[in-house]
Amino acid sequence: MTILDRQQAIIDEFKALPDWEDRYKRIIEYGRELAAMNPEHQVDKNKVKGCQSTVWLHAGLESGTVRLQGDSDAMIVRGLVALLLKVYDGATPAEIIATPPDFIRETGLGSHLSQTRANGLAAMVKQIQMYAAVFQAMQKAK
Amino acid sequence: MNEVKTFDVDALRKDFPILARTVHGKPLVYLDNGASAQKPRCMIDAIARVYEHEYANVHRAAHELSAACTDKFEAARRTVQRFLNAPDDREIIFVRGTTEAINLVAQTWGRANVKAGDEILITAMEHHSNIVPWQMLCELTGAKLVVAPMDDTGTLVLPEFEKRLSPRTKLLACVHVSNALGTVNPIAWMAQKAHAVGAVVLVDGAQAAPHQRIDVQALGVDFYAFSGHKAFGPTGIGALWGRANLLEAMPPWQGGGEMIKSVKFARTTYNVIPHKFEAGTPNIADTIGLGASLEYLMGIGLDAIEAYEHELLAYATSKLSEIPGLRIVGTSPNKAGVISFVLDGIHSSDAGMILDEQGIAVRVGQHCAEPVMDFFKLHGTIRASFAFYNTRLEADALAAGIRKVQELFK
Numbered sequence: 001m002t003i004l005d006r007q008q009a010i011i012d013e014f015k016a017l018p019d020w021e022d023r024y025k026r027i028i029e030y031g032r033e034l035a036a037m038n039p040e041h042q043v044d045k046n047k048v049k050g051c052q053s054t055v056w057l058h059a060g061l062e063s064g065t066v067r068l069q070g071d072s073d074a075m076i077v078r079g080l081v082a083l084l085l086k087v088y089d090g091a092t093p094a095e096i097i098a099t100p101p102d103f104i105r106e107t108g109l110g111s112h113l114s115q116t117r118a119n120g121l122a123a124m125v126k127q128i129q130m131y132a133a134v135f136q137a138m139q140k141a142k
Numbered sequence: 143m144n145e146v147k148t149f150d151v152d153a154l155r156k157d158f159p160i161l162a163r164t165v166h167g168k169p170l171v172y173l174d175n176g177a178s179a180q181k182p183r184c185m186i187d188a189i190a191r192v193y194e195h196e197y198a199n200v201h202r203a204a205h206e207l208s209a210a211c212t213d214k215f216e217a218a219r220r221t222v223q224r225f226l227n228a229p230d231d232r233e234i235i236f237v238r239g240t241t242e243a244i245n246l247v248a249q250t251w252g253r254a255n256v257k258a259g260d261e262i263l264i265t266a267m268e269h270h271s272n273i274v275p276w277q278m279l280c281e282l283t284g285a286k287l288v289v290a291p292m293d294d295t296g297t298l299v300l301p302e303f304e305k306r307l308s309p310r311t312k313l314l315a316c317v318h319v320s321n322a323l324g325t326v327n328p329i330a331w332m333a334q335k336a337h338a339v340g341a342v343v344l345v346d347g348a349q350a351a352p353h354q355r356i357d358v359q360a361l362g363v364d365f366y367a368f369s370g371h372k373a374f375g376p377t378g379i380g381a382l383w384g385r386a387n388l389l390e391a392m393p394p395w396q397g398g399g400e401m402i403k404s405v406k407f408a409r410t411t412y413n414v415i416p417h418k419f420e421a422g423t424p425n426i427a428d429t430i431g432l433g434a435s436l437e438y439l440m441g442i443g444l445d446a447i448e449a450y451e452h453e454l455l456a457y458a459t460s461k462l463s464e465i466p467g468l469r470i471v472g473t474s475p476n477k478a479g480v481i482s483f484v485l486d487g488i489h490s491s492d493a494g495m496i497l498d499e500q501g502i503a504v505r506v507g508q509h510c511a512e513p514v515m516d517f518f519k520l521h522g523t524i525r526a527s528f529a530f531y532n533t534r535l536e537a538d539a540l541a542a543g544i545r546k547v548q549e550l551f552k
Contacts, residue, residue, distance in 0.1 A: 020166075020499055024550055052507050052522075053491040073521070074489035075551065076496075 003091045007103045010083060014107035023107070024076065030086075031079030037071035048120055048127050053077050055120055059131035064139075065090050066132055070124075080121055088128050093139065096132035101125050149450045154442065155531050157182045168501030171536045171543075176321050176480055176527030177505050179352055179374045181435070188434035189376065192427040200426055201400065201417070215426055218433030219416070222381045225436045226366060227357040233389060235382045235419045236429055240348040241271040243367030243382035244315070246419060247344055248275040250392040251365075251384075252313070255342075258284030260312040263341070265303070265327065266292045266517060267320040270510045272346045276315060285312070292517070296323035296472035304335055311341040318350035322511040322525070323472025324455075324480030326350070333362045342388070348372055352529065353451055353478045355444035358383055374529075375435035376428035382419075389415045396421040447530040451479060454528055458537035465544055471523050482509075482523040485544070488551050490522040496547040497524075502540055 001009070017023050041058035048055040053074030060067045068089040070081040087103065088096050104121065155161050158180045163170050172180060192214070198207035200215045216231075223231040237243045256262065262276045266289055273287075280287050288311070290303040307314075314336035319326050333343045344365035347356060351368035358366045365388070369380040384392075394401055394412050398421035403411040412418045439447070458481055462468055467486035485493055494506035507522040508515045515522060526540055 021546075021550065024496065024499070028550060052494075053489055074491040076492045 003087060003095045003099050007087050007099065007101075010086065010103045011106045014103075027079035027083070028075055029079070030082040031072075031075040031077075034071070034078055034082040034085070035069075037069045041069055042071060048123050052120070055081065055124060057081070057124060057127050057131075059128070059135070061093075061135045061138070065092055066096060066135055068128065068131075077120065081124065084124055084128060088132075093132040093136035097129060097136065149442075149446050149530075151450070151531065151533055155533075157184070157438070158531055159183055159186070161531060165501040165503070166499055171500075171502040171539045173526040173528060173532065173536065173540060174503045174505050175352070175529040175532075176349060176372070176509075176525060178371045178377070179529050180531070181376070182374055182438050184438050185375060185431045185435045189427050189431040192430050197427065199423055211426065214430050214433075215424070218429045221433040221436050222383075225351075225356065225440060226381075226383050227359055228383045229359065230386055232415050233383055233386050235384065235389070235416045236424055237367075237380050237382050238378050238425075239369035239371065239380035240346055240367045241369075243365075243380060244272055244344070244346065245275045246382060246395050247365055247367075247384070248279045250395050250419075251342070251388060252276075252279040253282070254391075254393055256283045256285045256312050259310065260285040261288045261306075261308070261310045262286070262313045262315060263288045263290060263303075263306055263311050263336070264314075265290045265298055265316045267296060267298070267323055267325060267327075267511070267514055268315075268317050269321050269346065269348070270512065272315055272317055273513070276313075286310075290316075292325070295474050296320065296325045296514075297474040297476075298325070298327055298332075300328075300331075303332065307335055307339045307341065309339055311336065311339050313342050313344060315344045315346070317346045317348075319347075319353065319478045319480075320472070320511075320514070321349045321480070321527075322509040322514045322523070323474065323482055324477040324527075325472060325474040326476040326478050328476075329361050329363060333364075337362070349479060352439075354448040364388055370428070370432040370435065373432075373435060374439065375432040379425050379428040379432045381432075386415065389419070392419075394418050394421070398422045400424070442530070448478075450530055451528060454532060454534065454537065455479065455481070457534055458526070458528065458540065461537050461541040462544070465541060465548075467548060468544065471518055471520065479529075480525060480527045482525045484520060484523055485548065488547060490524045492551065493524050493544070493547045496550055497540075497543045500539075500543045500546060502543045504540075 014023055042056050046056045046058045048057055053072050055072045058069045068085050072078040072081055160180050196211050198211045200212040203209040203212055219234045220231045222234045276287055288306050290306050291299050293299050318329055329345055336343050343363040345363050347366050347368040352373040364385050366383045371377040401413050401418050401421040403413050469484050471482045490506040497504055505525045
């Protein structure tokens with residue numbers, strides 16, 4: 001599955017859910033299912049600024065692809081982290097940079113979630129894009 | 143005898159255009175008044191009228207518009223004077239808000255009067271804006287910040303407070319109503335005790351002014367600060383009241399136009415109070431808007447507002463107390479305006495998002511009172527803060543909204 005396929009799968013999944021309660025329930029499920037982050041990465045330097053809850057994002061480069069780990073102390077935000085990881089984890093830096101998080105708008109999550117600074121969704125996306133840009137620059141320098 | 147007018151909340155709500163709107167397709171239930179209150183039509187109209195018909199700079203009356211605008215501006219000062227029952231309108235200084243008022247006192251009265259070895263007494267329930275300016279002053283002067291503790295209900299421990307007063311205490315700076323807990327402090331009693339050791343008393347009235355009648359003379363304090371935007375007035379305008387003798391003895395803060403009598407390169411002499419503390423062109427339209435809001439509040443009657451809100455808070459508290467897994471933080475016997483609470487196993491940010499989805503606006507987090515959260519060993523709370531335009535139906539909506547939050551996280 002390409003990064004675009006993965007994004008499309010999320011769009012399809014959420015579009016099939018009739019109302020906001022179901023969409024939130026699904027996000028909460030994703031949050032509960034998200035694999036625990038390696039505690040050694042759960043440190044201040046991986047905290048994402050701009051969130052009312054605490055969010056950690058860690059990125060590493062493994063054989064050309066970006067491997068992401070993330071977590072939050074709030075469950076909805078944890079679910080959003082899980083969705084972002086579902087799209088971006090395992091993609092190349094170039095793919096990440098070329099793929100804006102359209103699913104946020106197209107799933108109908110956007111009208112509710114992206115407009116509130118509280119969940120820091122925009123800050124998380126920015127952080128992932130920034131990691132990708134750094135890895136791309138490192139690859140080019142080699 | 144004070145006449146308590148019939149309190150028709152449905153009629154009063156119509157004075158606030160924004161309350162008629164919907165959020166996420168649901169009627170707005172605005173319970174974030176502690177952060178900022180909504181605005182009555184009369185204030186919105188007053189500001190529009192200034193800009194459409196009456197606007198010019200003030201205190202430079204070479205022409206009719208300026209003279210008329212100055213009259214309205216100074217009328218707003220007298221309105222604030224009546225609102226606080228201050229003895230003299232020269233004692234009202236317009237500032238951006240409570241934060242600026244406290245910083246003004248710290249940087250003028252504080253620098254002139256506080257020295258190494260002195261103590262500044264605050265309480266454990268202060269907002270950051272009544273902590274940090276004093277920490278800055280302590281750093282500058284070598285004075286010590288002393289904190290009077292509260293108990294598990296969020297009530298000031300009076301004997302502990304008394305123990306911390308001494309001849310070293312130069313200033314008592316305390317909050318009238320706690321923004322995070324809703325606790326109402328016994329200001330008159332505290333001021334009496336502080337004065338007995340020779341301390342000056344400053345009160346942060348940001349959360350009190352919108353909810354009850356303020357009488358600075360009855361309270362017996364020396365400085366009282368409040369923000370316009372929390373009292374249904376415009377943002378960016380508030381007032382500091384201070385005793386004339388203190389204000390007159392204080393050095394000015396910001397230098398510029400308005401605050402001077404005469405400027406020579408050799409020596410500048412300063413204007414009289416209040417102008418000495420109002421450098422530069424003031425926030426003219428918003429000051430006039432603040433006057434309109436305060437007249438509106440006094441028209442309803444602050445005693446009537448307090449009585450109505452007291453009953454509403456009791457009702458909402460009982461409704462929320464019925465919810466299993468909900469714990470109210472701040473259960474002082476004397477409270478105003480605020481219910482702070484936590485939900486078992488649910489992060490306050492999660493709760494805030496699901497409440498928002500239902501059109502219910504609350505604040506979540508630390509409420510600019512990190513030490514209060516540390517005391518209760520919490521990362522944050524959900525805070526519903528009420529105003530006189532809130533209703534029992536809205537308290538019911540909040541309770542139902544919370545149950546919905548719990549259902550989604552089951």
